[in-house]
Amino acid sequence: MLTSRLAQDPALAPLVPRLAFALEIDRLKGVERRTWLADGSRRENSAEHSWHIATLALVLADLAPPGTDVDRVVRMLLVHDLVEIDAGDTFAFDAVGLTDRDARERLAADRLYALIPGGERLRALWEEFDAGETPDARYANALDRLAPLLLNLATEGGTWREHGVQRSAVRRRMAPIASGLAAIWPAVQAAIDDAVDAGWVGPD
Amino acid sequence: MLTSRLAQDPALAPLVPRLAFALEIDRLKGVERRTWLADGSRRENSAEHSWHIATLALVLADLAPPGTDVDRVVRMLLVHDLVEIDAGDTFAFDAVGLTDRDARERLAADRLYALIPGGERLRALWEEFDAGETPDARYANALDRLAPLLLNLATEGGTWREHGVQRSAVRRRMAPIASGLAAIWPAVQAAIDDAVDAGWVGPD
Numbered sequence: 001m002l003t004s005r006l007a008q009d010p011a012l013a014p015l016v017p018r019l020a021f022a023l024e025i026d027r028l029k030g031v032e033r034r035t036w037l038a039d040g041s042r043r044e045n046s047a048e049h050s051w052h053i054a055t056l057a058l059v060l061a062d063l064a065p066p067g068t069d070v071d072r073v074v075r076m077l078l079v080h081d082l083v084e085i086d087a088g089d090t091f092a093f094d095a096v097g098l099t100d101r102d103a104r105e106r107l108a109a110d111r112l113y114a115l116i117p118g119g120e121r122l123r124a125l126w127e128e129f130d131a132g133e134t135p136d137a138r139y140a141n142a143l144d145r146l147a148p149l150l151l152n153l154a155t156e157g158g159t160w161r162e163h164g165v166q167r168s169a170v171r172r173r174m175a176p177i178a179s180g181l182a183a184i185w186p187a188v189q190a191a192i193d194d195a196v197d198a199g200w201v202g203p204d
Numbered sequence: 205m206l207t208s209r210l211a212q213d214p215a216l217a218p219l220v221p222r223l224a225f226a227l228e229i230d231r232l233k234g235v236e237r238r239t240w241l242a243d244g245s246r247r248e249n250s251a252e253h254s255w256h257i258a259t260l261a262l263v264l265a266d267l268a269p270p271g272t273d274v275d276r277v278v279r280m281l282l283v284h285d286l287v288e289i290d291a292g293d294t295f296a297f298d299a300v301g302l303t304d305r306d307a308r309e310r311l312a313a314d315r316l317y318a319l320i321p322g323g324e325r326l327r328a329l330w331e332e333f334d335a336g337e338t339p340d341a342r343y344a345n346a347l348d349r350l351a352p353l354l355l356n357l358a359t360e361g362g363t364w365r366e367h368g369v370q371r372s373a374v375r376r377r378m379a380p381i382a383s384g385l386a387a388i389w390p391a392v393q394a395a396i397d398d399a400v401d402a403g404w405v406g407p408d
Contacts (some may be wrong), residue, residue: 004398004401005258005394005395005397005398006391006394006395006398009390009394011390012391012394015387015388015391016265018264019354019391021263022256022260022263022350022351022354023242023354023355023358025256025259025263026241026242026256026355027242028252028255028356029241029248030241030245030257031245037229037230037233037234038227038230038231039234041234044233045252047251047252047255047256048232048233048249048251048252048255050255050259051232051252051254051255051258052229052230052233052251052280052283053249054227054255054258054282055229055254055282055283058279058283058326059222059225059226059229059320059322059326060222060280061322062321062322071275071277071278071279071306073276073280074258074275074279075262075275075278078255078258078259078278079262079263087250090288097215114275117265118265118266122262122263146226147226150223150226150227151227151230154227154230168256183219184219184295186215186216187210187215187219187223189218190209190210190213190216191209191210191267194209194210195207195209
Protein backbone atom coordinates (compact mmCIF):
# COMPACT_ATOMS: atom_id res chain seq x y z
CA MET A 1 0.00 0.00 0.00
CA LEU A 2 2.46 2.65 1.15
CA THR A 3 5.64 1.49 -0.53
CA SER A 4 6.79 -1.85 -1.87
CA ARG A 5 9.43 -2.89 0.70
CA LEU A 6 7.00 -2.18 3.53
CA ALA A 7 4.21 -4.31 2.12
CA GLN A 8 6.49 -7.21 1.23
CA ASP A 9 8.47 -7.56 4.46
CA PRO A 10 6.58 -9.85 6.87
CA ALA A 11 8.27 -8.11 9.81
CA LEU A 12 6.96 -4.72 8.72
CA ALA A 13 3.53 -5.72 7.34
CA PRO A 14 1.78 -5.53 10.77
CA LEU A 15 2.57 -1.80 10.82
CA VAL A 16 0.81 -1.14 7.53
CA PRO A 17 -2.78 -0.81 8.89
CA ARG A 18 -1.66 1.78 11.43
CA LEU A 19 0.39 3.79 8.91
CA ALA A 20 -2.51 3.60 6.45
CA PHE A 21 -4.84 4.87 9.21
CA ALA A 22 -2.43 7.75 9.84
CA LEU A 23 -2.98 8.80 6.23
CA GLU A 24 -6.72 8.05 6.34
CA ILE A 25 -7.30 10.51 9.17
CA ASP A 26 -5.39 13.17 7.23
CA ARG A 27 -8.68 13.59 5.34
CA LEU A 28 -10.20 15.37 8.36
CA LYS A 29 -8.08 18.39 7.31
CA GLY A 30 -10.28 18.56 4.20
CA VAL A 31 -13.63 18.59 6.06
CA GLU A 32 -14.83 22.20 6.04
CA ARG A 33 -16.91 23.57 8.90
CA ARG A 34 -19.10 26.65 8.64
CA THR A 35 -17.19 28.62 11.27
CA TRP A 36 -14.74 31.31 10.11
CA LEU A 37 -11.22 31.67 11.46
CA ALA A 38 -10.84 34.55 13.93
CA ASP A 39 -9.16 36.66 11.22
CA GLY A 40 -12.06 36.00 8.82
CA SER A 41 -9.71 34.78 6.07
CA ARG A 42 -11.46 31.42 5.49
CA ARG A 43 -13.67 28.80 7.14
CA GLU A 44 -11.94 26.38 9.48
CA ASN A 45 -11.66 22.62 8.98
CA SER A 46 -12.48 19.88 11.47
CA ALA A 47 -8.84 18.88 12.09
CA GLU A 48 -7.67 22.33 13.16
CA HIS A 49 -10.93 22.81 15.11
CA SER A 50 -10.14 19.57 17.00
CA TRP A 51 -6.67 20.89 17.79
CA HIS A 52 -8.13 24.18 18.96
CA ILE A 53 -10.55 22.74 21.48
CA ALA A 54 -8.17 20.02 22.70
CA THR A 55 -5.69 22.81 23.47
CA LEU A 56 -8.43 24.87 25.12
CA ALA A 57 -9.12 21.86 27.36
CA LEU A 58 -5.61 22.43 28.77
CA VAL A 59 -5.85 26.23 28.90
CA LEU A 60 -9.17 26.18 30.79
CA ALA A 61 -8.44 23.06 32.86
CA ASP A 62 -8.85 24.85 36.20
CA LEU A 63 -12.43 25.80 35.22
CA ALA A 64 -13.45 22.20 34.43
CA PRO A 65 -16.11 20.59 36.66
CA PRO A 66 -14.76 18.77 39.75
CA GLY A 67 -13.74 15.22 38.89
CA THR A 68 -12.99 15.97 35.23
CA ASP A 69 -10.08 13.96 33.82
CA VAL A 70 -8.63 16.59 31.50
CA ASP A 71 -6.32 14.15 29.70
CA ARG A 72 -9.31 11.92 28.89
CA VAL A 73 -11.17 14.97 27.61
CA VAL A 74 -8.23 15.82 25.36
CA ARG A 75 -8.25 12.29 23.91
CA MET A 76 -12.02 12.55 23.42
CA LEU A 77 -11.70 15.86 21.58
CA LEU A 78 -8.91 14.60 19.32
CA VAL A 79 -11.19 11.87 17.96
CA HIS A 80 -14.63 13.51 18.40
CA ASP A 81 -14.94 14.56 14.74
CA LEU A 82 -13.16 11.63 13.03
CA VAL A 83 -16.50 10.28 11.79
CA GLU A 84 -16.79 13.42 9.66
CA ILE A 85 -14.17 11.91 7.33
CA ASP A 86 -17.08 9.93 5.87
CA ALA A 87 -20.12 11.79 7.22
CA GLY A 88 -19.02 15.39 6.66
CA ASP A 89 -19.65 18.26 9.05
CA THR A 90 -23.30 19.00 9.85
CA PHE A 91 -23.99 22.69 10.51
CA ALA A 92 -25.37 23.25 14.01
CA PHE A 93 -28.37 25.20 12.76
CA ASP A 94 -29.19 22.85 9.83
CA ALA A 95 -32.41 21.10 10.93
CA VAL A 96 -32.52 18.85 7.83
CA GLY A 97 -28.89 17.69 8.02
CA LEU A 98 -29.27 16.93 11.71
CA THR A 99 -32.10 14.42 11.14
CA ASP A 100 -29.88 11.73 9.60
CA ARG A 101 -26.57 12.82 11.10
CA ASP A 102 -26.50 10.07 13.74
CA ALA A 103 -27.03 7.29 11.21
CA ARG A 104 -24.34 8.68 8.90
CA GLU A 105 -21.89 9.04 11.75
CA ARG A 106 -22.51 5.53 13.08
CA LEU A 107 -21.77 4.06 9.66
CA ALA A 108 -18.58 6.11 9.52
CA ALA A 109 -17.54 4.88 12.97
CA ASP A 110 -18.20 1.24 11.95
CA ARG A 111 -15.74 1.62 9.09
CA LEU A 112 -13.06 3.86 10.59
CA TYR A 113 -12.56 2.34 14.01
CA ALA A 114 -12.31 -1.15 12.51
CA LEU A 115 -9.17 -0.13 10.62
CA ILE A 116 -6.75 -0.32 13.56
CA PRO A 117 -6.07 -2.50 16.59
CA GLY A 118 -7.57 -0.84 19.67
CA GLY A 119 -9.97 1.19 17.53
CA GLU A 120 -12.88 0.28 19.80
CA ARG A 121 -11.28 2.26 22.67
CA LEU A 122 -11.21 5.39 20.52
CA ARG A 123 -14.76 4.70 19.36
CA ALA A 124 -15.92 4.46 22.98
CA LEU A 125 -14.50 7.95 23.61
CA TRP A 126 -16.44 9.33 20.62
CA GLU A 127 -19.65 7.64 21.82
CA GLU A 128 -19.18 9.07 25.30
CA PHE A 129 -18.65 12.54 23.79
CA ASP A 130 -21.73 12.17 21.66
CA ALA A 131 -23.94 11.06 24.58
CA GLY A 132 -22.68 14.05 26.59
CA GLU A 133 -23.61 12.57 29.95
CA THR A 134 -20.39 12.00 31.89
CA PRO A 135 -18.49 14.91 33.50
CA ASP A 136 -15.66 14.43 30.96
CA ALA A 137 -18.11 14.52 28.04
CA ARG A 138 -19.83 17.59 29.47
CA TYR A 139 -16.56 19.54 29.68
CA ALA A 140 -15.66 18.34 26.16
CA ASN A 141 -19.01 19.41 24.71
CA ALA A 142 -18.78 22.80 26.42
CA LEU A 143 -15.42 23.44 24.70
CA ASP A 144 -16.86 22.29 21.37
CA ARG A 145 -19.53 25.00 21.72
CA LEU A 146 -17.30 27.71 23.18
CA ALA A 147 -14.79 27.80 20.29
CA PRO A 148 -17.33 28.64 17.54
CA LEU A 149 -18.91 31.24 19.85
CA LEU A 150 -15.55 32.98 20.25
CA LEU A 151 -14.90 32.79 16.50
CA ASN A 152 -18.34 34.24 15.74
CA LEU A 153 -17.66 37.07 18.19
CA ALA A 154 -14.27 37.70 16.56
CA THR A 155 -15.82 37.86 13.07
CA GLU A 156 -18.68 40.26 13.85
CA GLY A 157 -21.32 37.57 14.08
CA GLY A 158 -19.78 35.08 11.63
CA THR A 159 -22.18 32.21 10.92
CA TRP A 160 -24.90 33.68 13.18
CA ARG A 161 -25.15 36.73 10.95
CA GLU A 162 -24.79 34.72 7.75
CA HIS A 163 -27.74 32.54 8.68
CA GLY A 164 -29.90 35.03 10.58
CA VAL A 165 -29.77 33.05 13.81
CA GLN A 166 -31.88 34.19 16.78
CA ARG A 167 -30.83 34.63 20.40
CA SER A 168 -32.97 31.69 21.61
CA ALA A 169 -31.28 29.35 19.11
CA VAL A 170 -27.78 30.49 20.11
CA ARG A 171 -28.65 30.06 23.80
CA ARG A 172 -29.94 26.51 23.18
CA ARG A 173 -26.82 25.68 21.18
CA MET A 174 -24.56 27.02 23.96
CA ALA A 175 -26.49 25.33 26.80
CA PRO A 176 -23.84 22.57 27.29
CA ILE A 177 -21.54 25.32 28.57
CA ALA A 178 -23.91 25.86 31.54
CA SER A 179 -23.12 22.37 32.86
CA GLY A 180 -19.66 21.69 31.40
CA LEU A 181 -18.02 25.08 31.94
CA ALA A 182 -20.31 26.73 34.47
CA ALA A 183 -17.71 29.35 35.41
CA ILE A 184 -17.92 30.74 31.89
CA TRP A 185 -21.71 30.55 31.43
CA PRO A 186 -22.44 34.11 32.68
CA ALA A 187 -19.78 35.41 30.28
CA VAL A 188 -21.36 33.46 27.42
CA GLN A 189 -24.80 34.88 28.18
CA ALA A 190 -23.36 38.40 28.33
CA ALA A 191 -21.56 37.84 25.02
CA ILE A 192 -24.78 36.63 23.35
CA ASP A 193 -26.62 39.71 24.61
CA ASP A 194 -23.80 41.89 23.27
CA ALA A 195 -24.10 40.11 19.92
CA VAL A 196 -27.82 40.92 19.86
CA ASP A 197 -27.08 44.59 20.65
CA ALA A 198 -24.55 44.66 17.81
CA GLY A 199 -27.14 43.23 15.39
CA TRP A 200 -25.16 40.00 14.81
CA VAL A 201 -27.87 37.80 16.38
CA GLY A 202 -31.64 38.26 16.13
CA PRO A 203 -33.41 39.43 19.32
CA ASP A 204 -35.98 36.61 19.65
CA MET B 205 -11.78 43.42 24.26
CA LEU B 206 -14.21 40.67 23.26
CA THR B 207 -17.53 42.36 23.92
CA SER B 208 -18.58 45.25 26.12
CA ARG B 209 -20.52 43.48 28.90
CA LEU B 210 -17.65 41.05 29.39
CA ALA B 211 -15.00 43.71 29.77
CA GLN B 212 -17.09 45.85 32.10
CA ASP B 213 -18.33 43.24 34.55
CA PRO B 214 -15.77 42.78 37.36
CA ALA B 215 -17.01 39.22 37.91
CA LEU B 216 -16.31 38.29 34.29
CA ALA B 217 -13.15 40.33 33.67
CA PRO B 218 -10.79 37.62 35.04
CA LEU B 219 -11.94 35.35 32.20
CA VAL B 220 -10.94 37.81 29.51
CA PRO B 221 -7.22 36.91 29.26
CA ARG B 222 -8.07 33.23 28.78
CA LEU B 223 -10.77 33.92 26.18
CA ALA B 224 -8.41 36.32 24.39
CA PHE B 225 -5.72 33.60 24.42
CA ALA B 226 -8.24 31.18 22.90
CA LEU B 227 -8.54 33.58 19.96
CA GLU B 228 -4.80 34.32 19.89
CA ILE B 229 -3.91 30.66 19.32
CA ASP B 230 -6.44 30.50 16.47
CA ARG B 231 -3.64 32.16 14.45
CA LEU B 232 -1.76 28.84 14.34
CA LYS B 233 -4.33 27.74 11.74
CA GLY B 234 -2.84 30.38 9.48
CA VAL B 235 0.79 29.22 9.79
CA GLU B 236 1.59 27.30 6.62
CA ARG B 237 4.05 24.40 6.66
CA ARG B 238 5.82 23.08 3.56
CA THR B 239 4.27 19.60 3.76
CA TRP B 240 1.36 18.77 1.45
CA LEU B 241 -1.85 17.08 2.59
CA ALA B 242 -2.04 13.39 1.67
CA ASP B 243 -4.42 14.21 -1.20
CA GLY B 244 -2.00 16.84 -2.54
CA SER B 245 -4.70 19.53 -2.57
CA ARG B 246 -2.78 22.11 -0.52
CA ARG B 247 -0.02 22.52 2.08
CA GLU B 248 -0.97 21.80 5.67
CA ASN B 249 -0.96 24.32 8.51
CA SER B 250 0.62 23.96 11.94
CA ALA B 251 -2.70 23.65 13.81
CA GLU B 252 -4.00 20.69 11.82
CA HIS B 253 -0.48 19.17 11.86
CA SER B 254 -0.53 19.40 15.67
CA TRP B 255 -3.91 17.64 15.73
CA HIS B 256 -2.60 14.95 13.40
CA ILE B 257 0.42 13.99 15.47
CA ALA B 258 -1.38 14.30 18.82
CA THR B 259 -3.94 11.82 17.47
CA LEU B 260 -1.15 9.57 16.16
CA ALA B 261 0.28 9.56 19.69
CA LEU B 262 -2.93 7.72 20.70
CA VAL B 263 -3.06 5.46 17.64
CA LEU B 264 0.56 4.31 18.06
CA ALA B 265 0.58 4.33 21.86
CA ASP B 266 1.45 0.63 22.15
CA LEU B 267 4.65 1.26 20.15
CA ALA B 268 5.86 4.08 22.44
CA PRO B 269 9.07 3.45 24.43
CA PRO B 270 8.54 1.84 27.87
CA GLY B 271 7.74 4.46 30.49
CA THR B 272 6.22 6.93 28.03
CA ASP B 273 3.30 8.93 29.47
CA VAL B 274 1.16 9.17 26.34
CA ASP B 275 -1.20 11.78 27.80
CA ARG B 276 1.79 14.02 28.58
CA VAL B 277 3.04 13.53 25.04
CA VAL B 278 -0.36 14.55 23.69
CA ARG B 279 -0.26 17.75 25.75
CA MET B 280 3.29 18.40 24.54
CA LEU B 281 2.27 17.96 20.90
CA LEU B 282 -0.76 20.22 21.23
CA VAL B 283 1.48 23.14 22.25
CA HIS B 284 4.75 22.19 20.48
CA ASP B 285 4.20 24.60 17.55
CA LEU B 286 2.45 27.48 19.36
CA VAL B 287 5.60 29.62 19.12
CA GLU B 288 5.14 29.58 15.33
CA ILE B 289 2.28 32.07 15.81
CA ASP B 290 5.04 34.68 16.05
CA ALA B 291 8.08 32.84 14.68
CA GLY B 292 6.50 31.10 11.66
CA ASP B 293 7.29 27.59 10.51
CA THR B 294 10.91 26.91 9.60
CA PHE B 295 11.34 24.34 6.83
CA ALA B 296 13.32 21.31 8.00
CA PHE B 297 15.82 21.54 5.14
CA ASP B 298 16.25 25.35 5.30
CA ALA B 299 19.78 25.80 6.69
CA VAL B 300 19.52 29.61 6.80
CA GLY B 301 16.14 29.73 8.57
CA LEU B 302 17.35 27.21 11.11
CA THR B 303 20.25 29.41 12.28
CA ASP B 304 18.05 31.95 14.08
CA ARG B 305 14.99 29.78 14.68
CA ASP B 306 15.75 29.20 18.36
CA ALA B 307 16.06 32.90 19.13
CA ARG B 308 12.83 33.71 17.26
CA GLU B 309 10.96 30.92 19.03
CA ARG B 310 12.20 31.92 22.48
CA LEU B 311 10.96 35.46 21.95
CA ALA B 312 7.60 34.06 20.86
CA ALA B 313 7.40 31.87 23.95
CA ASP B 314 8.22 34.83 26.21
CA ARG B 315 5.22 36.71 24.83
CA LEU B 316 2.67 33.91 24.36
CA TYR B 317 3.02 31.95 27.55
CA ALA B 318 2.83 35.13 29.63
CA LEU B 319 -0.71 35.77 28.38
CA ILE B 320 -2.45 33.23 30.63
CA PRO B 321 -2.30 31.94 34.21
CA GLY B 322 -0.41 28.64 34.23
CA GLY B 323 1.29 29.47 30.94
CA GLU B 324 4.66 28.46 32.36
CA ARG B 325 3.49 24.83 32.64
CA LEU B 326 2.66 24.77 28.92
CA ARG B 327 5.96 26.48 28.15
CA ALA B 328 7.84 23.78 30.09
CA LEU B 329 6.21 21.13 27.88
CA TRP B 330 7.37 22.97 24.75
CA GLU B 331 10.90 23.31 26.12
CA GLU B 332 10.99 19.61 26.97
CA PHE B 333 9.82 18.80 23.44
CA ASP B 334 12.46 21.05 21.95
CA ALA B 335 15.28 19.55 24.01
CA GLY B 336 14.14 16.08 22.93
CA GLU B 337 15.87 14.31 25.79
CA THR B 338 13.17 12.71 27.95
CA PRO B 339 11.34 9.52 26.85
CA ASP B 340 8.13 11.56 26.41
CA ALA B 341 9.92 14.15 24.25
CA ARG B 342 11.58 11.41 22.19
CA TYR B 343 8.22 9.78 21.37
CA ALA B 344 6.76 13.22 20.61
CA ASN B 345 9.64 14.15 18.28
CA ALA B 346 9.39 10.79 16.50
CA LEU B 347 5.72 11.47 15.71
CA ASP B 348 6.60 14.99 14.53
CA ARG B 349 8.98 13.43 11.98
CA LEU B 350 6.81 10.45 11.03
CA ALA B 351 3.79 12.48 9.87
CA PRO B 352 5.62 14.52 7.17
CA LEU B 353 7.35 11.31 6.01
CA LEU B 354 3.97 9.63 5.48
CA LEU B 355 2.62 12.72 3.72
CA ASN B 356 5.67 12.88 1.44
CA LEU B 357 5.20 9.19 0.61
CA ALA B 358 1.50 9.79 -0.13
CA THR B 359 2.31 12.71 -2.47
CA GLU B 360 4.99 10.99 -4.58
CA GLY B 361 7.88 12.63 -2.79
CA GLY B 362 6.17 15.89 -1.79
CA THR B 363 8.65 18.35 -0.31
CA TRP B 364 11.59 15.96 -0.82
CA ARG B 365 11.09 16.05 -4.57
CA GLU B 366 10.31 19.78 -4.61
CA HIS B 367 13.61 20.58 -2.91
CA GLY B 368 15.82 17.81 -4.35
CA VAL B 369 16.54 16.32 -0.93
CA GLN B 370 19.08 13.46 -0.67
CA ARG B 371 18.70 10.16 1.19
CA SER B 372 21.34 11.08 3.80
CA ALA B 373 19.45 14.28 4.68
CA VAL B 374 16.11 12.45 4.99
CA ARG B 375 17.74 9.80 7.20
CA ARG B 376 19.25 12.46 9.46
CA ARG B 377 15.89 14.23 9.66
CA MET B 378 14.10 10.99 10.57
CA ALA B 379 16.72 9.85 13.11
CA PRO B 380 14.53 10.74 16.15
CA ILE B 381 12.27 7.87 15.07
CA ALA B 382 15.10 5.41 15.79
CA SER B 383 14.96 6.25 19.50
CA GLY B 384 11.38 7.47 19.95
CA LEU B 385 9.52 4.93 17.83
CA ALA B 386 12.09 2.16 17.42
CA ALA B 387 9.45 -0.38 16.32
CA ILE B 388 8.83 1.71 13.21
CA TRP B 389 12.44 2.59 12.36
CA PRO B 390 13.04 -0.39 10.01
CA ALA B 391 9.82 0.53 8.16
CA VAL B 392 11.00 4.14 7.87
CA GLN B 393 14.36 3.08 6.44
CA ALA B 394 12.61 0.78 3.96
CA ALA B 395 10.26 3.61 2.94
CA ILE B 396 13.19 5.99 2.38
CA ASP B 397 14.92 3.38 0.18
CA ASP B 398 11.66 2.92 -1.75
CA ALA B 399 11.47 6.71 -2.20
CA VAL B 400 15.03 6.69 -3.63
CA ASP B 401 14.07 3.86 -6.04
CA ALA B 402 11.03 5.88 -7.14
CA GLY B 403 13.21 8.93 -7.84
CA TRP B 404 11.52 11.04 -5.13
CA VAL B 405 14.69 11.31 -3.01
CA GLY B 406 18.27 11.63 -4.27
CA PRO B 407 20.51 8.55 -3.84
CA ASP B 408 23.37 10.17 -1.86
